Each structure stands twice: as structure tokens, then as C-alpha cells.
Amino acid sequence: MVKVAVVGATGYTGEELVELLLRNPEVEITSLTGIVEKESDFSLLYPRFGKKISLICKNLDVAEVAKKSDIVFLALPHTVSMKFAPEFLKKGKKVIDLSADYRLPSDVYEKWYGTKHVDADNLKTAVYGLPELNRKNIKSAAFVANPGCFPTSVILGLLPVIKTVSQKDKAIIVDSKTGVTGAGRKGLVSLSFGELDENLRAYKVNEHQHMPEMKHILSGVSGKDIKLNFVPHLMPIRRGIFSTIYISSEGLDSAEKIYEAYKDTYKNEPFVRLRPMGSMPELSDVRGTNFCDIGIKLAGGMLVIVAVIDNLVKGASGQAVQNMNIMYGLDERLGLV
Ligand SMILES: NC(=O)c1ccc[n+]([C@@H]2O[C@H](COP(=O)([O-])OP(=O)(O)OC[C@H]3O[C@@H](n4cnc5c(N)ncnc54)[C@H](OP(=O)(O)O)[C@@H]3O)[C@@H](O)[C@H]2O)c1
Structure with missing residues (x-):
């Protein structure tokens, strides 16, 4: 034990x-x-x-x-x-x-x-604890830095294509929406029921502290300086992160090749599920689970990627338990659904 x-x-x-x-x-x-x-x-x-x-x-x-x-x-x-x-x-x-x-x-x-x-x-x-990227290093680590919630959804959404993205001067656009538990259990007026209910707000536009984490990790994977525009939004729900990512399709592979890259990257991943081409995941598919569900569609000159997670599970505590399981050589799904 x-x-x-x-x-x-x-x-x-x-x-x-x-x-x-x-x-x-x-x-x-x-x-x-x-x-x-x-x-x-x-x-x-x-x-x-x-x-x-x-x-x-x-x-x-x-x-x-x-x-x-x-x-x-x-x-x-x-x-x-x-x-x-x-x-x-x-x-x-x-x-x-x-x-x-x-x-x-x-x-x-x-x-x-x-x-x-x-x-x-x-x-x-410290080893960055995203199993889909770093499983080998996590296995032998004594110290793991668990990823942020927004970065988990965005990095998993982009991993299969990030090496092939040629940005020229264009940034990848990331629009993320989070539930209020993402801010922790503190009593701020801006997080109170009266301010949030039936409301939606953007905040820290291109100034959110999770943006450098996404850029740092994705630049490391791609070997290029990745540019991102990141706009987080606060939704009137308790938990969940819904990230929609837009990349110009100029210079990208065909839709079939891109979809194959996603299939190939995640075929053995216990907690990443890919939707059929063009079908988009919903928050209710992942709430309370350690899954990241991903949907992609190439249309209108854009590759649109939607990645959804539960911020408290795959975005925090579930991923932390997954990392612990890996560190101890256990089945990494133990305790997780
Ligand atoms: N919430 C999310 O979705 C999420 C996702 C990914 C990562 N994270 C990160 O995970 C960490 C925890 O987030 P959270 O949402 O659980 O925050 P939280 O609800 O505010 O809880 C923070 C915990 O830390 C304790 N604490 C605060 N200051 C302390 C101190 N000086 N010494 C000892 N204990 C102290 C608090 O104790 P009391 O409550 O008893 O004061 C509470 O137990 C944060 O760094 C956050 O950025 C959060």
C-alpha cells in the first residue's frame, strides 16, 4: 500500500x-x-x-x-x-x-x-506531469509538477499537430471556457453566484498566467517558438474546461492525414478519447472523469480543435493520481474513471 x-x-x-x-x-x-x-x-x-x-x-x-x-x-x-x-x-x-x-x-x-x-x-x-507527453520521465521521477488545467486541455488538443504547424506571422487562437471551481475555494465578489449566474465573461485576455505554460511546453515539443492568443472565459457552472483552438489550415496536411495523426498519437492513451472526424465533444461527456475528449474539423480555412476536460480531475487531481500511479508502477487507471 x-x-x-x-x-x-x-x-x-x-x-x-x-x-x-x-x-x-x-x-x-x-x-x-x-x-x-x-x-x-x-x-x-x-x-x-x-x-x-x-x-x-x-x-x-x-x-x-x-x-x-x-x-x-x-x-x-x-x-x-x-x-x-x-x-x-x-x-x-x-x-x-x-x-x-x-x-x-x-x-x-x-x-x-x-x-x-x-x-x-x-x-x-521537477518533471512536467503530463503523462501523454512525459510518461517515461514520470515513471522515474521523485518530484512531479502537475500541469495547469487550461494547459492540459490546450496541449492535449494541439500535441498531434504542433510539429507540422507553420505559423509564419499568425498565432494559434485559443478560446477557453472554465467553470468557477478553477479559481479555487475563495470568496471573491466576482466569483459569487449573483455575479456569475446567467452570465459569461472573458478575463485576463492574452494575459493569463497559463499562457506561458502552454507556449513553453508546445515550443519544446515543436522545436519552434509557438505563438498563442489565449482568451479565457468564466462560465456559470461549477466544473469543466471547454477549449476551442483555431489554426489557419494554410500549409497544413489534408484532413485525413491530420485525423490519422490524432488517432496515432492517442491510440494507446487510456484517458484521451478522439471523436469521429467533425464530431465535437461536450462537457457533460467528461464531467467527473479523468478523460480529455477531443474533436477536430477542417473547414472554412481553419483547423478547429475542441478539447474538453473536468478541471478538477484531468485538469488537476485526477491527473495527479494518474501520475502517482505511474510513479509507483501501478495501473495508471487505478481510482480513476
Ligand atoms: N481548482 C482547479 O481547477 C485547479 C486546477 C489545476 C491546478 N490548480 C492548482 O492547485 C492548487 C490548489 O488549488 P485549489 O483550487 O484546490 O485551491 P483552494 O480551493 O484555494 O485550496 C487551497 C488549499 O491550500 C490551503 N492553504 C492555503 N494557504 C496555505 C498555507 N500558507 N499553508 C498551508 N495551507 C495553505 C488552503 O487551506 P484553507 O482552505 O484551509 O485555508 C486549501 O486547503 C493551486 O495552486 C491551483 O492553482 C487548481
Whole structure:
């Protein structure tokens, strides 16, 4: 049995981790921590876990958590993770960090997250945890940087074609829509029911902190400097990411060849499903699952790609569990649907 700790268990991704880890027969959850006024049973904070888990949710004590666990999931805000990751790694624990702290080179991180990176050593060794791209490296990793939610959908949507895209001066256009849990469990007026219900808004147009992550990874895969326009939107739903990607079809292969590239890239992937040519996936197809569903269509001078995921599962905690399974040589589907 793998002994697992969830740090940040009181947040949205932490809660989702508990749900998924309870379904994994090779795992024992041994520690749950958050920032709590009074340490109490986790099922008092989240009654839906009553009779499923009996553990006190404690404030974080690194030595105590490390003593009880083989692997630690850090479901913490960025800047907080990089304070704790080095401590757990020093104690010989495996770590999967769900924050953005270890996904980018330090200069790019500092520019986009507006804060100094304080753990250059572990940044060098962190493996970007997108199994469809990095499975071999994840297998032998002690430290995994779990990808962002928007980047997971966009990178998976583009992987099969990115090497053949010749952009000239044109950028790839990415229009993504997210549910409100993507912002975490914080109480902001802009995220409240009254502001969101029956509404739709674009935000951080070409300024979202996930844009450099997509560019960094896709440029690495393609060997070219990939240009992106990224416009995120907030939808009045709890969970889900719906990314529509537009690429000029000028210079691209035929529709049949492009579709073959998608089929070939994902034929052995347990959590990527390709729709028939021209058929588009919907959010309800993936909600609550670890799947990324992809549809493509070549029409009107454009290759249009739609990639959908559940932000809390394939976009965060599900992918983190998939990575853990790979790190321990387990069936990577364990605990995941
Ligand atoms: N939400 C998503 O869809 C999603 C997707 C991909 C990646 N991520 C990333 O995953 C991480 C967690 O996201 P989330 O949505 O779960 O956020 P969240 O709901 O705000 O939860 C954050 C957790 O961290 C704890 N925490 C905050 N500051 C802390 C500190 N100084 N020391 C110890 N614990 C602290 C919080 O405790 P309290 O609640 O008890 O204060 C809570 O348990 C973030 O870095 C986020 O960017 C999120």
C-alpha cells in the first residue's frame, strides 16, 4: 500500500484528491492537512466523506506528515508550494505539486507570477506531469509538477499537430471556457453566484498566467517558438474546461492525414478519447472523469480543435493520481474513471 498525504485537503483540488484516492485500492490516505481553526474529523468539514474516511484534518506539521507518508500531494496556492516542497523532498518523500511553482523556468515564472522563485534546485529536477507527453520521465521521477488545467486541455488538443504547424506571422487562437471551481475555494465578489449566474465573461485576455505554460511546453515539443492568443472565459457552472483552438489550415496536411495523426498519437492513451472526424465533444461527456475528449474539423480555412476536460480531475487531481500511479508502477487507471 502506498501511504499518501494530502496537504491542502480543505481546498477544491484537495477534496477531489481525497475522493479519487479513496477509490484507489493500492493507496492508504494517512494524513490530511489544511488551515483549520480547530483540528477535527475531515468528514465534519466535508460530510460526504462520512463513513468513508476517519482522519483528523490537521494544521500542517511537515515532520509529522513526512513520518506518516511515502508520497505527498501539495494542493496549495502557488508560492506556498515552493516553501514546502523542498522540505518533503529533503526527507526523501515523493512529491506531486498541483500549483504552478515548478512548471516554468524561473525567469518566466517570476515575470508571470510576479514573485521570486525560491527553490531553483528542485525546479531543475521537477518533471512536467503530463503523462501523454512525459510518461517515461514520470515513471522515474521523485518530484512531479502537475500541469495547469487550461494547459492540459490546450496541449492535449494541439500535441498531434504542433510539429507540422507553420505559423509564419499568425498565432494559434485559443478560446477557453472554465467553470468557477478553477479559481479555487475563495470568496471573491466576482466569483459569487449573483455575479456569475446567467452570465459569461472573458478575463485576463492574452494575459493569463497559463499562457506561458502552454507556449513553453508546445515550443519544446515543436522545436519552434509557438505563438498563442489565449482568451479565457468564466462560465456559470461549477466544473469543466471547454477549449476551442483555431489554426489557419494554410500549409497544413489534408484532413485525413491530420485525423490519422490524432488517432496515432492517442491510440494507446487510456484517458484521451478522439471523436469521429467533425464530431465535437461536450462537457457533460467528461464531467467527473479523468478523460480529455477531443474533436477536430477542417473547414472554412481553419483547423478547429475542441478539447474538453473536468478541471478538477484531468485538469488537476485526477491527473495527479494518474501520475502517482505511474510513479509507483501501478495501473495508471487505478481510482480513476
Ligand atoms: N481548482 C482547479 O481547477 C485547479 C486546477 C489545476 C491546478 N490548480 C492548482 O492547485 C492548487 C490548489 O488549488 P485549489 O483550487 O484546490 O485551491 P483552494 O480551493 O484555494 O485550496 C487551497 C488549499 O491550500 C490551503 N492553504 C492555503 N494557504 C496555505 C498555507 N500558507 N499553508 C498551508 N495551507 C495553505 C488552503 O487551506 P484553507 O482552505 O484551509 O485555508 C486549501 O486547503 C493551486 O495552486 C491551483 O492553482 C487548481
